[in-house]
Amino acid sequence: MSVSAIVAEGLVKRYGDVTALDGVSFEVVRGEVFGLLGPNGAGKTTTIKILTGLTKPTAGRAYVAGFDVVREAAEVKKRVGWVASEVIVDDELTAWENLEIQARLVGVGGWRERAAELLKYFGLLEAAGRPVGKFSTGMRKRLEVAMALLHGPEVLFMDEPTVGLDVGARVGLWEVVRQINRDFGVTVLLTTHYMEEAEELCRRVAIINRGRVVAVGSPDELKARYGVDVVELEVEGPVDAAALSAFGEVAIRDGVVVVKTHGAEEKLAEIVKAVSGVKSVRVKKASLDTVFINLTGASIEGEQVDVRKLYMRVRWARR
Ligand SMILES: Nc1ncnc2c1ncn2[C@@H]1O[C@H](COP(=O)(O)OP(=O)(O)OP(=O)(O)O)[C@@H](O)[C@H]1O
Numbered sequence: 001m002s003v004s005a006i007v008a009e010g011l012v013k014r015y016g017d018v019t020a021l022d023g024v025s026f027e028v029v030r031g032e033v034f035g036l037l038g039p040n041g042a043g044k045t046t047t048i049k050i051l052t053g054l055t056k057p058t059a060g061r062a063y064v065a066g067f068d069v070v071r072e073a074a075e076v077k078k079r080v081g082w083v084a085s086e087v088i089v090d091d092e093l094t095a096w097e098n099l100e101i102q103a104r105l106v107g108v109g110g111w112r113e114r115a116a117e118l119l120k121y122f123g124l125l126e127a128a129g130r131p132v133g134k135f136s137t138g139m140r141k142r143l144e145v146a147m148a149l150l151h152g153p154e155v156l157f158m159d160e161p162t163v164g165l166d167v168g169a170r171v172g173l174w175e176v177v178r179q180i181n182r183d184f185g186v187t188v189l190l191t192t193h194y195m196e197e198a199e200e201l202c203r204r205v206a207i208i209n210r211g212r213v214v215a216v217g218s219p220d221e222l223k224a225r226y227g228v229d230v231v232e233l234e235v236e237g238p239v240d241a242a243a244l245s246a247f248g249e250v251a252i253r254d255g256v257v258v259v260k261t262h263g264a265e266e267k268l269a270e271i272v273k274a275v276s277g278v279k280s281v282r283v284k285k286a287s288l289d290t291v292f293i294n295l296t297g298a299s300i301e302g303e304q305v306d307v308r309k310l311y312m313r314v315r316w317a318r319r
C-alpha cells in the first residue's frame, strides 16, 4: 500500500480561456492533515473537484487512495468524502433523514447503525429527530462531516470548513478535525483562508496562487524559508548601519532601528551588541500571514484593482 493518500502530478484545468490550474503537483501522506491555502480564485476548489472525481483535469494525473481519479473514478468515490464550502444539508429534513439520503446516494448498507454511531460521536444524537433548520451553524457543520464520513472514506476533503462559524464553533470544528483524523485514521485535505487555522490543524500546507503551487512545507518550514523576523531596537546615540546590515535589511528612523532578518532569536545577542545605547528590544516573529502575503501578494493587489473597477462600473450604471 502506497504511503501517499493523494498524489497530484501536473494538474491542468482550463475552462475556455480561463486556466484554473496551471500544473499543480503535491503529495499528501496517509494520515496527514494537509492544508491548501491560496487567495480567491487560486484553484483550491478546482483541485478538490478533480481529486474527488467530480471533474476531469485537462492534463496531468492524480491518484487518491492509490486509484487514478480519471480511469478509476468509481473506486476513488468509494474512498473519499467531501464537505463542501456551501451548506448542503436540507433544512426541512431531520438529521436522520439527511443521513438516509446521503446513505442512498453513496450506497451504504446497514447505514442506520453507522449513522447512530456518528450522531453519537458528534454529539447530535438527541437533536437528530429535529429539522436541521433548527440546528446552530456549528451543529449543521458537524452533521455535514458525519454525512461525509457515513461510507467510511479514507480521505476527507473539506473546502473552507469554518466559513461562517463564530469563534467558539470554529474552535469546536478544529477539535472535530483533529479527532476524526486521530480516531478514524482519516487523511484530511482542507482549504482555508485563515492562517491561524492552517497553523492549528495542518502538519503541512501547500500555498497555491493563480493555479500554481508556490510553496509546500510545514508551517514552521515555510516561515523559516519565506518569512521575515523583524527586530526593533530603540536606541540612544549613533548607529553603525553598515555593521547591522550583515544581519539583513536595516532601516533607521526617529531613534528606532528596524532589522529584517531570518532566525532573529539566534542572532539577537549579536544584533544588540552591534548597537550602543539600546533602550528596548522587540522581536516580531515571522507569521504564516506574512509568508502568504509574500508569496501571493501580487494577486491580492490584483483583486483590489478589480474591486475598484467593479465599483466604478456600478457607479457608472447608476448615472
Ligand atoms: N465551472 C467553471 N467555469 C469557468 N471558470 C471556472 C469554473 N470553476 C472555476 N473557475 C475559475 O477557475 C479559477 C479557480 O477557481 P476555484 O474555484 O478553484 O478557486 P478557489 O481557490 O477555490 O477560490 P475561492 O477561495 O474563492 O473559493 C477562477 O478563476 C474561477 O473563476
Ligand SMILES: [Mg+2]
Residues within 6 Å of the ligand: 044, 045, 046, 085, 159
Ligand atoms: Mg473555493
